[in-house]
Each structure stands twice: as C-alpha cells, then as structure tokens.
Amino acid sequence: MAKGKKTTIREIKRINDDIILVNGKEYVIIEDEKDIEQAVTMKISSHGNRILRFEDLKKKATIDVKRDIQVIKITFTDKHKASIFKKSHDQSVISSNDKKEIIQKASSHIKARDIISDFTSKDSPNHDKQFGLTTFYITREIK
Numbered sequence: 001m002a003k004g005k006k007t008t009i010r011e012i013k014r015i016n017d018d019i020i021l022v023n024g025k026e027y028v029i030i031e032d033e034k035d036i037e038q039a040v041t042m043k044i045s046s047h048g049n050r051i052l053r054f055e056d057l058k059k060k061a062t063i064d065v066k067r068d069i070q071v072i073k074i075t076f077t078d079k080h081k082a083s084i085f086k087k088s089h090d091q092s093v094i095s096s097n098d099k100k101e102i103i104q105k106a107s108s109h110i111k112a113r114d115i116i117s118d119f120t121s122k123d124s125p126n127h128d129k130q131f132g133l134t135t136f137y138i139t140r141e142i143k
Contacts, residue, residue: 010023030110069106071104120132
C-alpha cells in the first residue's frame with residue numbers, strides 16, 4: 001500500500017490487547033483508542049505506520065504491521081573489535097568467540113526499541129553498565 005493511500009475497513013477485530021485484525025491482516029497496536037473496532041478508514045503515515053480514522057475526526061489510533069523481531073545482546077571478547085563495531089555497526093566484525101544472546105522477541109520496531117532502551121537507559125533498573133564498551137544490542141527481523 002502506497003504512502004498516503006486511504007483504505008476502507010471492511011473487517012476489524014481485536015485479537016488481544018496488542019494485536020488487531022484489519023481486512024484479514026494482523027497489525028500491532030501502537031497508540032490505542034477506546035473503541036478501535038469502530039475505525040472507518042486506514043491510511044499509511046510518512047513513517048510507514050497505519051493510522052486508523054474514525055467517524056469522530058478527533059479520534060485516531062496508530063497500528064503497524066506485525067513482525068517477528070529478535071532483540072540480540074552481543075558481548076565482544078576483544079575491546080578493539082568492540083570499538084570498531086561501535087563506530088561502524090558492521091556485523092562482519094562479530095566473530096564466533098563473541099557471545100550472542102537473544103534477549104526477547106518483539107512484534108514491532110517500536111517495542112524492540114523500548115526493550116533496548118530498558119537495557120541502555122541509565123535510569124532503568126536493568127541498565128547494562130558495559131553497554132557501548134563491550135556490550136551492544138541489535139535487532140534482527142525474522143522473515
């Protein structure tokens with residue numbers, strides 16, 4: 001679907017708190033609305049998210065295509081390679097000696113960023129003190 005194109009909603013059903021079915025395709029709810037099942041049209045925003053519009057023009061909800069994304073923690077054994085990765089984000093630097101661990105799975109990029117910020121934010125109780133030195137968090141979408 002092209003950016004800016006409006007689609008009329010024929011079928012809409014909430015599957016659970018985070019997932020909604022619109023015209024036979026699953027989406028992740030980013031910004032919820034109380035009566036999200038009452039949406040009339042769907043439009044793609046400039047960010048690639050879908051915006052649901054309602055009869056009441058003041059109401060809107062934001063959804064995104066459901067994806068399978070892994071949040072991966074990489075711990076480098078060599079500090080020199082870690083500094084190269086920090087500058088370039090070149091994944092070819094990662095060797096078999098470095099530790100790769102799947103932290104969590106997310107259903108949208110926004111949720112994956114929230115998971116990563118939980119480990120990288122200094123205010124978080126889960127803050128990783130080695131983040132940016134020898135430990136890095138990346139995402140990988142599984143297709």
